Each structure stands twice: as C-alpha cells, then as structure tokens.
Amino acid sequence: MSSLLTGRRGKKRAASPSTIPAHPQRAAEGAGGPVSANPWRTDGTAPAGPDPAFPADDAPPPQVVEWSQGSALASKAWTALLVLALVSGPVALVWTALRPEGGPVAAGTVSADQGAAAAAAERAVELTETWLRADRDDQALVASLTEASISTLPATGLTIRDSSVASVTAGDPSPTGTTWMVTVGVDVAEPAPGTTVPVRGESGDDSEASEPVLVWVRRYFQVPVLIQRPADEDEPFAVAALALPAPVPGPSGADSPGLDYPRTIPITSDAGESVAAFLGALVAGDGEITRYLRPGTAIQPVTPAPYTAVSVTSIGGSHEISDHPSDGDGTHALVTAELTRPDGEKTTAQYVLTLVARDGRWEVSGLDQTVRTEIPVAGSGDSGTE
Template identity: 30%
Template sequence: MLTLIPRRHRTSAEAEPPEAASEGSDVSDAVTPPARKSRKQKDAEPDIANPWTAGERFKSAAASGLIWIFCGAGVLSLGATILGSGSETETAPIEVQDAGESQRVSAFAAGFVDLYLGGSREQEDQITALLANGVDTTISLPSEPTEIGTVTPGEAVQIDETTWVVTVSVEQQATDEQPPTSQTWQLPVITDETGAIAAAGLPSRVASPARGDLAVVAGDEVSDSDVTDTVSAFAEAYLAGQGEIAPLTAPDTAISAVTPAPYAEVTVPSVRTSQEIPAAPADGDIVRTQITVSATTAEGGTTQLGYTVDLRWRDRWEVSAINPTTSTPTTEGEQS
C-alpha cells in the first residue's frame, strides 16, 4: 500500500480518533494548503490525528509546502492501491503519454530531495510520511537544517505504468569558503490511477552528466565588410529599433523587430563563420554567421547576446533567418 498524501486535514478539534486503514480502502479527506514555514521554525499548531500520517508528520509536511509544490493550488486526489510485490520491474523506459503527470512527478521529486537534503531531525517523520509502504524508514538527519542551494526538477523517466525515476539537480552558490558546486540526485517515485504519489525509496547521489568532448565549430572572424555591415545594421534594427528591418531581410522572410525595443544601443563586436564567403556570390548563396551582440539598456546595463544569422545573396547580402543551430548549411541556395 502506498504512503500517500490526503486531500485535506482537519484541526484537532474536528479530528476523529485514529482508526486502522484496511487494505484497498480510500481516505477522502481534503487539505487546505498552509503557508510554508522555515525549516528552523517549529510548528505551533495542534497535532493532527490521522490514521496514516502519524499526526505530527503530515502537519509538518503540509507546513513545509512540499505537498503543494507538485500539485499547484488544486485539490489533491487520494487513494490506496495494493501493488503486486511479486511483479517484475521493466528496465526499459516507456513513452510518457501525459506531460502534466511527468511534470507533477518531477516537482514532487524535487520537493522531496529538497526536504531530505536540507531537513533536520524534526523533519524525519514528515519525510517518512511521503514514503511508500515497505520502504526502509531508518532515517537519520542532522540536528539543524542544512543550506543546500537551489533544487531543480529534471527529467522524469517512466519505467512502467506506476514507476518513475526522476533526476534532480542541486546547485550551491559560491561562498568565501568554497567554489560553486553542482550535484545530481535520483529518486524513484510511484503513482497510481487515482493520482496518489509517493517516494519509492530515498534519494541517491549519481554522477553529473559529463560534457565530454562536445564542441561546435567556432569558425573564423569575417572580414567581408558587406557581411559585417548587414548583420550590424540588422542587430540595431532588431533589438534597438534603430532603422527598419524590411530593407535588410530577404523578401520571403517574416522577421519582425523585437517590440518594444529592449535596448537603447547595440553593437556587434564579433561576426564569425565556418564557411568560406565567396568572392563573387551567386543568387541564393547562403552564409551562416555566428554573431556576438553587445546590448545596452536605457539604464546603462550591458549584456552579451549570441545569434546565428543566415545571410542570402540577392544582389546584396540579406538576412534570411535567425537560425536555432550553428551547423553549416549543406546546400547552397536553400534556407535550413
């Protein structure tokens, strides 16, 4: 049976004496989410009697805000499902049909990892309340909460109809004592058709994805003034509203300037390409450039931006696309 999250709780004045929940029974109470409290702040509300929460641990979980991170502001669904203990778990991921469910599982996992890594001894019961039945609940947390940085939900891979594995990243900002760090954790999660959700185990630390030898071809600096003048004028019109877009773009493109113009001044300090620019271009020839833009706001703040801009020859170089890839076009005369 899953250890699940109820739809609402009652105050101790309304709560009925605890009763043992039978297998397959449904608990249909709904929960109104309280405001999230600091991990160091001790909850002063009276204990909440509930057959499966062990009172204080659900109240603490609700106060922490973990329950609400994966369900938004809607009403939580609750149900209990008996999982076949003898069934074999498939190892190959299956196609996830419900993107909303994937996001909900990812958010739950991030909240659980946040609570587990940053929690203190006072949170041990509320963590146990979010675990599925049958999971080893021997949990030992520090006496004081731990500052762990930013927790971000990652990919939720669905193993079978009820089982997920979620990758969660934890980013710790640099301090005077240590440089910034990045950690990757995984959490198994189970769900059922009623919307119930629980952690099927404790988080595990895994190796962060390696960058390996991935690289892009940076290309060479462009010295052709016709190319550099065109992309510079285009960047000024596109981001700063200086000049018109239409005279700088190919006739069959639908590129519009960013409005309202986000920057007061724009310069292009670098234009690069991995192609050889023809000395005598023919109609339809395409050159893909990688440009660096230095953009300054009206308040004086400056930032660096990067764009991949395709130019097509038609008596002159014209912008034919702002391309999402830096890969070199393979066919002249065709826009990719």
C-alpha cells in the same frame, strides 16, 4: 561565386546537420547532375522541370496524337464504377461488423507517458528541495512526500536555489505501476574549498564562531518515483516517492566538436553591417527589424528591449561571400556580439543566422535552429561539413 556550392579545397565534406530545409539544393546535385544557380530558394522547393540555364541536348518537341475513343471509354468507366459501388456496399457493412477492435492510438500513449514523466519529475523536485532545506523539526513534512522512513535530519537545513530535472528514465511497467528514476539538479550553498566550518562546542555556544564563506555548488540527487495510471483518464496520476534522495554524480562533460564557420566575414563589410543593424533592431530597439529581413521571413524583436546597444565583434561564415553578391548567394553565420545593458554593463552573446543576398544586399533569412559543427568523415580523418 556559386553560393553554397563552394566547398573546402582538397577535402571531402559530409552532409551538414545544420542544412536548413527551407533552402535545399537541387536533387540533381547528389546524383552528379546540373546544379541550380540558386540553392537558397525561398519557396523551399527545387525548380520543377529542366533548368533553363542547362537546356537539353537537341531534345525533339513532344508529339501530340489525338484519340477519338475517349468518350466511349469514359462511358464504360462510369458503368464499371457504378457496379463496383453497388457491390461494395454490403461488403463494407460486413467488414465494419466483423473487424477487430483497433489498438491504442500512439499519440495518446505518448501523451500519457509525458504526463507520467512530468508527475514523477514534479514529486522528485518537491521531495529533493524539502529534504535539503529540512531540519530535525521537519521530519513530518519530509515523511509526507515519501514512502521511506525518516531517521535522521540535520539541526540546520541547507540553502538552495535553481532546482531542475536533469533526467527522467522509465522502468519496466508492473502491476503496481511504473517506477521512474528522476535525477534532480540543485545549486547548494556550501563552504568554499579550503575554508573550515566552525564546529559547535559542547556547551552549544557558537557566538564567537565566524561564518564560513559560502559558494554555490551544483549537486545532483536521484529519486525513484512510482506512477500509477488512474482507471478514469480524467483522474490524476497516483504518485509515490519510494526512497529519499540519493546524491549522485552529475552528467559528464561531452567532447565538444569544433564549430564549422571557417570563413571570416569582415564586420565592416556590407554583410557585417546588415548583421549589426539586424541585431540592434532585435534586442536594442534600434530601428525597424523588417528592413533587414528577407521577404517571407518573420522575426519579432525582443520587447521591451533588454539592451541599449549592440556591437558586433566577429562573424564566421560557412561560405565565402562578397560585397557584390548575386541573387541567391548565401551563408550560415556565427555572430559574436557585445551587448550593453541599461546600467552600462556589457556582456557577450552569440547568434547563428542565415544570410541570403537579394538585389545586391545581404538580408537575414532566419535565426538558425541548429549550429554547424565539424563532423569527422568515416575513414578519412577529415572533419567538417558544407
């Protein structure tokens, strides 16, 4: 088997977005030239020079011609360099004195923008949490976090949890600063759908009212926050929330593409057993993890181990593999596993790995940082990547 060169029969494939730079194929592959038998090289480089497996056709040996004028040319070159150095010295001094001031460094600008975004997000989250929890006695507390006027607050605040920033968007800079629009996501305890909320009677006595069944609902709120840069870089940003939180729709769901792991790898195969042993060492503390890693791969186990056992239920591969692989054969793998907690309860998790063969056995060469997805090929109606 030719490892990564095995494609789907009868289909055009686009370049995979999950191709790992550490395992590139030879540059000749894209040009239609000969392909290295080992595209999963561990040094991250294509072989230098011709591949010995594909010798050139009767290429004549290179001819070496001696040249007797080398020392004379070297002497002339040193003389020219010395004259150039003497002439360029005054020119460099003039350029240093007359050159225009350099513009701001891009990295510094990016860092400042990140700091402003973080300051805006922090104020938006703080205001949103305080506003949701507030009752009518907390009017001064809410007012301390925003420039907006507070007219009405409820008799009882809400119960919330798990606040996070969904998005941060910068507006156009102005003389007063830059306004950032921050969207905050919060879990809010609300009555379950179909249940009624007891209404407080005219006398205010609700002792006989039953408590509603509450469920957690994810809600989103938008807050405009003004950020002013300080004159002194060592000073903090000036921050002001310009309005109260506004409930807005949450992010819409994306059309998820299918995952591109079309080959089935049996969990009882050599590769399947290597994957199960690796995951057991990774999250269950079962054995030494380096036994299952390709040389040069550094993956540390999770400590202390959060699970007591791992059971692999399925493995999908990007390429076909065998129990008798050649060195350098490889595949990306999507592994579904059942993890057992210390209390005996089980949960399902999925890992994306890269497997590469060496000395007749399968080793893990990395936890993939991307997942392979099927991508439609323009004008073909086909999908998928190799």
